[in-house]
Amino acid sequence: MELLRIVDANLNRAREGLRVVEEIGRFYLNDRELYLKFKQLRHLLKDGEKSFETAPYLFRQSEIDVGAESDYLESERKNLNEVITANFKRVEESLRVLEEYSKLLRGKSEYFKQARFITYELEKVIMLKMPKSIDYSLYLVTDDVYLKDPSIFSVIEQCIMSGVTVLQYRAKEKTSREMLREAERLREMTKKHGIPLIINERMDLALAVDADGVHMGQDDLTYEKAKRYLGDRIIGISSSTYKQAKEAIENGADYIGHGPIFPTPTKKDAHPACGMKSIADIRIEFPDAKIIAIGGINLENSERVIKAGADGFAVVSAVLGSVDPSGAVKRFKDILEGREKIYEGERYDTTNKSP
Numbered sequence: 001m002e003l004l005r006i007v008d009a010n011l012n013r014a015r016e017g018l019r020v021v022e023e024i025g026r027f028y029l030n031d032r033e034l035y036l037k038f039k040q041l042r043h044l045l046k047d048g049e050k051s052f053e054t055a056p057y058l059f060r061q062s063e064i065d066v067g068a069e070s071d072y073l074e075s076e077r078k079n080l081n082e083v084i085t086a087n088f089k090r091v092e093e094s095l096r097v098l099e100e101y102s103k104l105l106r107g108k109s110e111y112f113k114q115a116r117f118i119t120y121e122l123e124k125v126i127m128l129k130m131p132k133s134i135d136y137s138l139y140l141v142t143d144d145v146y147l148k149d150p151s152i153f154s155v156i157e158q159c160i161m162s163g164v165t166v167l168q169y170r171a172k173e174k175t176s177r178e179m180l181r182e183a184e185r186l187r188e189m190t191k192k193h194g195i196p197l198i199i200n201e202r203m204d205l206a207l208a209v210d211a212d213g214v215h216m217g218q219d220d221l222t223y224e225k226a227k228r229y230l231g232d233r234i235i236g237i238s239s240s241t242y243k244q245a246k247e248a249i250e251n252g253a254d255y256i257g258h259g260p261i262f263p264t265p266t267k268k269d270a271h272p273a274c275g276m277k278s279i280a281d282i283r284i285e286f287p288d289a290k291i292i293a294i295g296g297i298n299l300e301n302s303e304r305v306i307k308a309g310a311d312g313f314a315v316v317s318a319v320l321g322s323v324d325p326s327g328a329v330k331r332f333k334d335i336l337e338g339r340e341k342i343y344e345g346e347r348y349d350t351t352n353k354s355p
C-alpha cells in the first residue's frame with residue numbers, strides 16, 4: 001500500500017498550500033467570496049480522501065521519507081506574490097498527483113479534478129486582486145529625439161544599472177516593425193535587470209513583446225477595454241486634471257502619470273502645466289494611489305514634487321538629454337533616498353508655488 005503513502009503526502013501538501021493562500025483571501029484581501037471558495041475546496045479534499053477504501057493517513061511514514069529534506073531547500077520568497085504563486089503551484093501539482101493515483105486506487109478522481117480546476121480559477125482571481133508591488137519611483141520614458149542616437153540602448157542600460165526602477169518605451173515616429181525591434185531589445189534588457197517594461201499606448205506591441213504593462217493617454221483606449229486584453233499586466237493612465245486622475249484611480253489604474261507638472265518641451269501636444277498643488281489634491285483624496293509626476297521634472301524641482309505627495313517621477317530629458325545620463329539617475333536616486341526626510345515636517349506641500 002505504498003501508493004496510499006503518495007496519496008497521504010499529497011493530501012497534506014495540498015492542504016498546507018491551500019491554507020497559505022486561503023489566509024491571503026481571508027485576512028489580507030478580506031474577501032468573503034474567496035473564503036467560501038476555499039471552504040468548498042477543503043470539502044472536496046475531504047470527500048476525495050474519504051473515497052479511498054482505506055484511510056490514506058494510516059500509511060504515513062514521515063520518518064522514512066527519502067525526500068523529506070527537499071522541502072527545506074525551497075528558494076526564498078521575495079514578495080507576497082511569490083508566496084502565493086509558489087503555494088498555488090504546490091496545490092495544483094498535488095491535486096494532479098491525487099487525481100492520477102485515485103484512478104489507480106479506486107478513489108474518486110473527480111473530486112480532485114474539480115478541486116484542481118477551482119484552484120486554477122482561484123489563482124487567477126487572487127493574482128488579479130493583489131496589489132502589484134512595483135517601485136515606480138524613478139520612471140524613465142524614451143522619446144523619438146533620443147531614440148535617433150544609435151548609442152541610446154547602451155545609455156538606457158547604464159541608466160537602469162544606476163537605479164531606474166521602471167522603463168517606458170514611448171516612440172511616435174517609427175513604424176510598427178521598428179518599434180517591435182526596439183521594444184524586443186528593451187524587453188530583453190529590462191528582464192535581465194529585473195525592472196518592468198511599460199509600452200506607451202500600443203497594447204498590441206505590449207502583448208507581442210510580453211511587456212509588463214501599457215501606459216494609456218486620455219485619448220487612447222479606455223481602461224476597461226485595455227483591461228480585457230491585458231489581464232493582470234500593469235495599466236497606467238495619464239492625467240492632467242484632478243477629475244481625470246480621480247476617474248483613472250477609481251477605474252482601477254495601477255498608477256497615474258500626472259502632468260505635465262511643469263512646462264515641458266518634450267511633449268508637443270501636452271496639456272498646460274498643472275502645477276504641484278494638483279498632486280497634493282489627488283494625494284489627499286487618494287492616500288493609496290500610485291501617483292507618478294511627469295513633465296519638466298529635473299534635479300532642481302524633483303524634491304518638491306515628492307514633497308507634494310508623488311510616489312515618484314517620470315523623466316525624459318532630465319536623464320536622456322543630460323551630458324551624463326547615468327550620473328543624473330544617481331543624483332535622482334539620492335533625492336529619492338532622502339524621501340523620509342522630506343516627509344518630516346509638513347506632510348504635503350499644498351501651496352501653489354510657481355514652478
Ligand code: TZP
Nearest residue numbers: 264266267295296315316317
Ligand atoms: N507626458 C506628459 S509630459 C511628458 C509626457 C510623455 C514629457 C516629459 O518629458 P520631460 O522631458 O521629462 O519633461
